[in-house]
Amino acid sequence: MFSAVRAGKQINLSDAERATLQIINSISEKGLAAWLDDVRRYHEGTFQHCLLVTGVAVGFALEIGFASLDVKRLGIAATLHDIGKAHIPLLILDKPDRLDPDEEEIMRRHPVIGHELLKDIADISPEILDGVRHHHEFLDGSGYPDGLKAPQISDLVRLLTISDIFAALIESRPYRPAMPRQRAYSILRGMDGKLERSLVKAFRNVALVA
Ligand SMILES: [Fe+2]
Numbered sequence: 001m002f003s004a005v006r007a008g009k010q011i012n013l014s015d016a017e018r019a020t021l022q023i024i025n026s027i028s029e030k031g032l033a034a035w036l037d038d039v040r041r042y043h044e045g046t047f048q049h050c051l052l053v054t055g056v057a058v059g060f061a062l063e064i065g066f067a068s069l070d071v072k073r074l075g076i077a078a079t080l081h082d083i084g085k086a087h088i089p090l091l092i093l094d095k096p097d098r099l100d101p102d103e104e105e106i107m108r109r110h111p112v113i114g115h116e117l118l119k120d121i122a123d124i125s126p127e128i129l130d131g132v133r134h135h136h137e138f139l140d141g142s143g144y145p146d147g148l149k150a151p152q153i154s155d156l157v158r159l160l161t162i163s164d165i166f167a168a169l170i171e172s173r174p175y176r177p178a179m180p181r182q183r184a185y186s187i188l189r190g191m192d193g194k195l196e197r198s199l200v201k202a203f204r205n206v207a208l209v210a
């Protein structure tokens with residue numbers, strides 16, 4: 001999907017659906033730990049990240065008893081959440097160091113770009129668009145791109161944001177090694193006010209046990 005977008009082609013939603021259903025099946029049958037092991041075999045950063053976020057989000061949705069339609073919606077939103085990065089220059093995307101403020105500003109455009117890429121696709125659900133655009137929003141209004149506050153942030157987005165942060169922390173980056181799951185979870189615990197406390201609590205079983 002990333003290379004299609006880079007080549008200026010249309011996104012095929014059924015590709016995203018098919019990929020997501022495979023991830024849901026794998027996690028329902030074999031659990032999240034097996035999925036994490038599988039995904040670590042891929043080295044291309046953004047691809048690995050999207051697979052990881054989807055696995056974590058699906059594991060989370062199953063853990064808190066989401067209905068299957070919602071598991072699927074969250075899973076597809078997770079598969080597509082960073083699709084806007086396909087239009088971020090590779091020099092920024094693959095930079096081996098931390099981004100400087102100008103690069104950070106460009107990187108922060110990816111949720112809006114992703115939303116733009118997807119919004120005219122027939123049959124795409126509003127929940128998926130919401131997830132793609134708002135996965136970097138925080139309950140206290142300090143996130144981006146729209147500076148939403150708690151009442152405007154849906155449950156699906158709240159789960160996606162927690163899954164995204166956790167997945168990013170347990171991935172290795174060129175400038176830092178992967179963090180143990182325990183430590184990544186304690187960082188989420190420290191983000192009180194930004195993430196929903198009861199959801200972070202429920203996430204414990206996904207982060208540390210699953
Ligand atoms: Fe993102």
Ligand SMILES: [Fe+2]
Binds near residue numbers: 049053081082164
């Ligand atoms: Fe992400």
